[in-house]
Amino acid sequence: MTDFAALKRRFHLPEGVIYLDGNSLGPMPVAVPEHMAHVLRNEWAEELIRGWNTAGWYTQPARVGDRIGRLLGASEGSVVMGDTLSVKVHQALAAALAMRPERKVILSDNGNFPSDLYIAQGIAGMLGRGHELRTPAPEDVEAAITDEVAVLMLTEVDYRTGRKHDMKRLTEKAHAHGVLTVWDLAHSAGALPVDLAAAGADFAVGCTYKFLNGGPGSPAFIYVAPQHQEQAAVALSGWMGHTAPFAFSPDYVPGEGIARMRVGTPPVLGLSALEPALDIWEEVDMQELRTRSIELGELFIREVEARCPELRLASPRDGTARGSQVSFRFEDGYAAMQALIDRGVIGDFRMPDIMRFGLTPLYIDEDDVRRAVDVIEDVMSNRLWDTPQYKARKAVT
């Protein structure tokens, strides 16, 4: 049995704050400062350049990748760390497109995170072969999977509404039409059970600063299904993805397996901060986490709808159809969110009118949910958001 009360104590949660934004940036695990002090003092300071070998920095992207892979149903040696998620989207999409050279359609949806769509537009432009990005509404994606499509590139859990695609069903349909899949797990990894192998996903990518709590700017991951690894084309052919980086040969030869998805020098400090965060997952049963996440979501929806009639649910009501967040629509949602943040309830706002709340069972419990709704009710019923100050502030997160 996962001991959620004990897990909550493993995070630093500032006094007076109810943190409902772990879907954007997870809180800091309390073990991180000491671990980082060790890495800085004993590894960087003392080992200097020797640290690449003596402290295992060189192999860290694969080692940490395997730890993340275990949370995602990925076999050993199929996940590697590095770079930002946008870069990993680029690599995965470029590799998948190269495996379907005769097809010209990239299929996504109009709720996908802009960076993913921008990357697709960038690749299509660079290829200069008339590739087309199609973005139907999420509920119309399944019908849009046809033999014309090269790659189906989707974010499993919608960043705004939390609506969840059925990865297995869409991947099966994609394969039936000869389409390859790229799944963005930014809002899935650490939020709900993912089984990449069972779903038959071809490529997957994700970040580690949200539900995996790796810290601001912590490195991203990429998964390539074992059967594709030796053919996967390398769009970003940096020296660390070369088969023998320290041979310093002038010609690129891709590394074996997932290693070719490495690009340059790994972000050692970022990966190191992520390691204590991953220790926490050793004590989590993902199915139990999912059950609690759905329960917290249901409680939150019930309380908000009963006490704040101005807020309209933007997420699916069925807990199994959403990720680990609940969003509400409100025209002055930006101002309302600022008023909440000033009162210690931290969620975030996404254009045009979405108030987004992450409900993460590792450190949020029923008491937090009820206390958060007390504050939301106060802000809404007393129109505490309706001040020039809240209405004027510019969004940065």
Ligand SMILES: Cc1ncc(COP(=O)(O)O)c(C=O)c1O
């Ligand atoms: C679904 C999704 N994809 C891509 C990104 C971009 O990630 P990054 O800024 O780490 O490149 C984000 C978040 O920023 C995201 O939520």
Ligand SMILES: Nc1c(O)cccc1C(=O)C[C@H](N)C(=O)O
């Ligand atoms: N990566 C972020 C950042 O550097 C600053 C502010 C927010 C973010 C985010 O991750 C946003 C996030 N992907 C979202 O779902 O909106």
